[in-house]
Amino acid sequence: MPEPDPVTPHAPERARAPRRRVSVVGVLGEILLTAGALILLFLGWQLWWNDAIMAAQQSDAASGLSAEWSEEGRASRGDEPAPAPASYGDPPVDTTAYDNGDTFAVMYVPRFGEDSQRQVAEGIGLDVLNSFEAGVGHYPGTQMPGEVGNFAIAAHRSAYGGGMHEIEQFQLGDAIYLQTRDGWYTYRFRDLEYVTPDAVAVIAPVPHRPELTPTDRIVTLTSCNPLYSTAERIIAYGVLESWQPAAAGPPAEIAAQVEAWGA
Numbered sequence: 548m549p550e551p552d553p554v555t556p557h558a559p560e561r562a563r564a565p566r567r568r569v570s571v572v573g574v575l576g577e578i579l580l581t582a583g584a585l586i587l588l589f590l591g592w593q594l595w596w597n598d599a600i601m602a603a604q605q606s607d608a609a610s611g612l613s614a615e616w617s618e619e620g621r622a623s624r625g626d627e628p629a630p631a632p633a634s635y636g637d638p639p640v641d642t643t644a645y646d647n648g649d650t651f652a653v654m655y656v657p658r659f660g661e662d663s664q665r666q667v668a669e670g671i672g673l674d675v676l677n678s679f680e681a682g683v684g685h686y687p688g689t690q691m692p693g694e695v696g697n698f699a700i701a702a703h704r705s706a707y708g709g710g711m712h713e714i715e716q717f718q719l720g721d722a723i724y725l726q727t728r729d730g731w732y733t734y735r736f737r738d739l740e741y742v743t744p745d746a747v748a749v750i751a752p753v754p755h756r757p758e759l760t761p762t763d764r765i766v767t768l769t770s771c772n773p774l775y776s777t778a779e780r781i782i783a784y785g786v787l788e789s790w791q792p793a794a795a796g797p798p799a800e801i802a803a804q805v806e807a808w809g810a
Contacts, residue, residue: 601679601708602662608680609664613653614809616728620793629795638693638764638790639729645669652692653726654683654700655801658736659713664808667725671701682710686750689767692725692732693790696761699750701769704781711770714783715739723766723785724801730792734766734785741772742780749782763787 645651652667668681675684683702690696702710723734742749750767751757764787772781791798797805 598706598709601682604679605665605682605708605710606662609653609655609666610808612650612666613664613726613805616653616726616793617796617805617809619728620730620796624794627794630792632789632791632795635789635791635795638732638787640694641691641727641729647672647687648675648678648681650681651685651727654710655724655726655804656721657724657801657804658716658718658721659711661804663710663713665702665708665710667700676701676703677707682708689750690752690761690764692727692766693764693787695764696752697750697754697765697767698725699767699769704770704772705774711768714768714770714781715772717783722798722800723768724798725766726797728793730790730795731797732790733788733798735788736783736785738784740782740784742782744777744780746780749780754782754784 641651643651647670648668650666650668653664654667655664657663665683666681667683667685668675668678669685669687671684671686675681683700686699686701689699692698702708704712704714717736717739719736721736723736725732725734740749748755748757749769752761753759754765754767766785766787768783768785770781771777772779789798796802
């Protein structure tokens with residue numbers, strides 16, 4: 548008689564873990580974490596990557612305009628030798644009534660580093676300060692390069708090309724070069740201050756003293772402070788030291804850099 552097959556005992560069934568319920572708070576937390584990560588990525592793109600792209604484009608645009616004006620200056624001179632400094636006379640002042648967004652100058656500040664050249668356009672709206680070509684805006688109603696009074700300009704520090712990113716690094720005597728179709732204006736840095744956003748007297752013909760008649764030719768650079776904030780304004784002042792016509796070429800100190808812009 549055959550023996551029955553041995554019975555294999557069944558393993559005891561494992562108790563199933565209770566299914567985890569998804570709470571509204573948990574879902575909301577995950578959404579907030581995802582949103583936070585996306586915001587950080589956007590800020591990184593806006594403040595660094597996009598800033599670097601715009602800075603390069605603004606620099607290239609300024610280089611192209613500078614090279615165009617330099618070539619015009621050489622063409623106007625022809626075979627004649629460059630004019631001597633003694634014949635320069637008083638700096639010419641552009642009296643053109645520019646519309647908002649019109650470009651009329653190139654600014655170059657060696658203290659800001661290589662490729663810091665920027666076009667200067669009329670107006671200080673976002674269409675100028677956030678532009679892929681300009682980046683530096685002229686306060687309407689303030690003076691023009693070389694004019695007695697205050698040539699006041701503005702730019703971002705930490706976004707959209709950061710035309711004045713290194714403004715706090717100015718040192719006494721640093722050069723601020725401005726090129727127009729007429730020639731080159733050399734200003735020298737004199738002072739730095741911090742003011743509240745409503746301190747509009749800094750762009751008066753005599754800064755902080757709008758009741759006075761100006762006698763100096765100055766430039767005023769304005770930007771936001773601190774970095775990534777609009778809580779206050781940082782202001783840099785310079786005084787015109789000299790000018791030279793387009794036919795004389797750029798100042799000797801930056802002639803090599805300017806020549807490289809047109810290469």
